[in-house]
Amino acid sequence: MSTLRVDWTRCDGHGLCARLLPERIALDEWGFPIIAAGELDDGLVRAARRAAQACPALALRVDKS
Amino acid sequence: MTMTDVPRIATDHDRLPPVLAFGAPRILAGAAQDRRVDLAAHRTLHGALVPRSRGWLSSSLAQVRMKGRGGAAFPVSIKLDAMPNARSASVLVNGSESEPASWKDRVIMRQCPHLILDGALTIAQALRTKRITIAVHDAASARSLEQACRERSDASSVTISITGNAFVGGEIRAVINGLNGGRALPGGRRVLPTVDGIDHKATFASNVETFAQIGLLALLGATEYARVGSTNEPGTTLVTMVGDVPFPGVIEVPIGIPIASLLQSPPGDRRAVLIGGYHGTWVDHIDHLVVERDALRIAGAPLNAGVIARISADHCALVEVARVTSLLASESAGQCGPCFFGLPAIARGVQSMVEGAGSEPMSRMVRHLDTVSGRGACAHPDGSVQFVRSAMLTLDAELRQHTEHGTCGRIDGHVLPVVAAA
Ligand code: SF4
Numbered sequence: 001m002s003t004l005r006v007d008w009t010r011c012d013g014h015g016l017c018a019r020l021l022p023e024r025i026a027l028d029e030w031g032f033p034i035i036a037a038g039e040l041d042d043g044l045v046r047a048a049r050r051a052a053q054a055c056p057a058l059a060l061r062v063d064k065s
Numbered sequence: 066m067t068m069t070d071v072p073r074i075a076t077d078h079d080r081l082p083p084v085l086a087f088g089a090p091r092i093l094a095g096a097a098q099d100r101r102v103d104l105a106a107h108r109t110l111h112g113a114l115v116p117r118s119r120g121w122l123s124s125s126l127a128q129v130r131m132k133g134r135g136g137a138a139f140p141v142s143i144k145l146d147a148m149p150n151a152r153s154a155s156v157l158v159n160g161s162e163s164e165p166a167s168w169k170d171r172v173i174m175r176q177c178p179h180l181i182l183d184g185a186l187t188i189a190q191a192l193r194t195k196r197i198t199i200a201v202h203d204a205a206s207a208r209s210l211e212q213a214c215r216e217r218s219d220a221s222s223v224t225i226s227i228t229g230n231a232f233v234g235g236e237i238r239a240v241i242n243g244l245n246g247g248r249a250l251p252g253g254r255r256v257l258p259t260v261d262g263i264d265h266k267a268t269f270a271s272n273v274e275t276f277a278q279i280g281l282l283a284l285l286g287a288t289e290y291a292r293v294g295s296t297n298e299p300g301t302t303l304v305t306m307v308g309d310v311p312f313p314g315v316i317e318v319p320i321g322i323p324i325a326s327l328l329q330s331p332p333g334d335r336r337a338v339l340i341g342g343y344h345g346t347w348v349d350h351i352d353h354l355v356v357e358r359d360a361l362r363i364a365g366a367p368l369n370a371g372v373i374a375r376i377s378a379d380h381c382a383l384v385e386v387a388r389v390t391s392l393l394a395s396e397s398a399g400q401c402g403p404c405f406f407g408l409p410a411i412a413r414g415v416q417s418m419v420e421g422a423g424s425e426p427m428s429r430m431v432r433h434l435d436t437v438s439g440r441g442a443c444a445h446p447d448g449s450v451q452f453v454r455s456a457m458l459t460l461d462a463e464l465r466q467h468t469e470h471g472t473c474g475r476i477d478g479h480v481l482p483v484v485a486a487a
Pocket residue numbers: 006010011012013014015016017018031032033054055056057058059060
């Protein structure tokens with residue numbers, strides 16, 4: 001089981017993650033990610049990892065829970 | 066005792082509020098607004114401090130179900146059990162009381178410093194460490210603690226450290242980051258001080274009142290300690306009462322006392338009361354509420370750091386809410402986007418409610434409250450959301466008057482402080 005988490009002290013609101021994983025990430029009106037609640041579906045884990053790797057601020061991570 | 070080399074930022078032109086007790090005072094025994102308990106008086110009141118083993122301490126803390134008094138109400142025995150026995154471990158007393166309305170920690174530091182030292186030394190001895198740090202942000206409390214360390218012979222290893230006094234800077238992880246030479250802000254990952262604390266070593270960290278209670282427990286023993294209070298949470302606790310209340314000031318109360326009797330409220334009184342300070346909850350039914358951490362949390366109005374406030378019927382509560390909300394917004398440490406942008410937007414929303422802006426800004430604000438919730442590195446955004454959301458529900462009649470007439474006709478009493486007195 002995996003969950004997406006944001007380190008809010010790092011996130012700069014680039015919004016890249018929302019483009020790479022629109023299934024799970026929306027942006028608020030200031031450009032910061034809103035992560036859908038709950039666990040990631042297995043089918044999305046790879047895409048989530050890619051989004052986490054792409055985050056320029058190293059703010060997004062996929063946690064095993 | 067050593068002083069760390071940090072400039073003092075606080076001034077001390079202030080005076081303590083009145084100091085009272087419901088029933089017999091224990092933490093505040095011998096203390097008054099203008100009376101400090103020195104070592105001789107302390108030993109006369111409480112007797113000598115006997116060393117307590119780690120096993121005794123752990124089981125006694127569990128027996129009296131002691132909860133942390135800083136706000137999180139974490140069971141103290143579990144925190145102790147999580148600590149290794151190690152010389153490198155630290156004990157951290159957090160005295161950076163950062164909530165502007167709260168005074169209880171500064172009252173203990175200035176008037177009853179020896180109970181804090183008794184508690185910190187008891188924990189340190191049980192953990193077999195000598196490393197004790199007390200983090201304080203106001204000069205008067207630091208002076209009282211320094212003097213207390215000089216008065217006794219067993220406190221030579223205590224370090225008193227002056228820290229910044231921002232609201233979020235008093236959060237325990239922020240205090241630790243500051244002591245470790247970083248910026249005094251909470252980190253992005255939630256690490257426990259018992260794992261990664263001072264010098265990145267295991268640290269038993271708690272707030273000033275918790276250490277005073279531990280000192281009292283070591284002096285009294287568990288049976289005597291539990292002679293007052295409720296079954297679920299024995300002992301006393303300190304609250305700061307603010308505004309239109311019968312006894313403004315810092316009051317020691319037996320846990321379990323009805324909030325209505327502290328406020329001398331007749332049954333059915335519907336005046337709005339703020340419980341738990343600026344991260345707290347506005348309520349207008351208090352008949353069923355008692356001062357007990359678990360019970361208040363279950364009732365949806367956690368005690369947090371113990372501030373209870375009431376605004377008089379002649380004063381506008383909404384304008385107080387707006388002012389406190391701007392304070393909360395300005396105290397966002399600016400690390401986390403949703404908190405940094407969201408709280409000012411919420412504060413502007415509350416201000417426009419005061420000015421009678423109507424339903425459009427209201428629904429925008431409700432949306433912002435949802436947006437900010439749960440999205441930050443510390444409890445500040447969630448606490449702020451709780452404060453505003455509960456105000457909007459509880460003060461709905463006043464809110465309607467503001468919407469209809471642009472005012473409720475009551476005056477601004479400037480009751481809730483928005484600058485931290487030193
Ligand atoms: S890509 Fe990274 S920095 Fe950008 S919004 Fe997403 S989490 Fe934040």
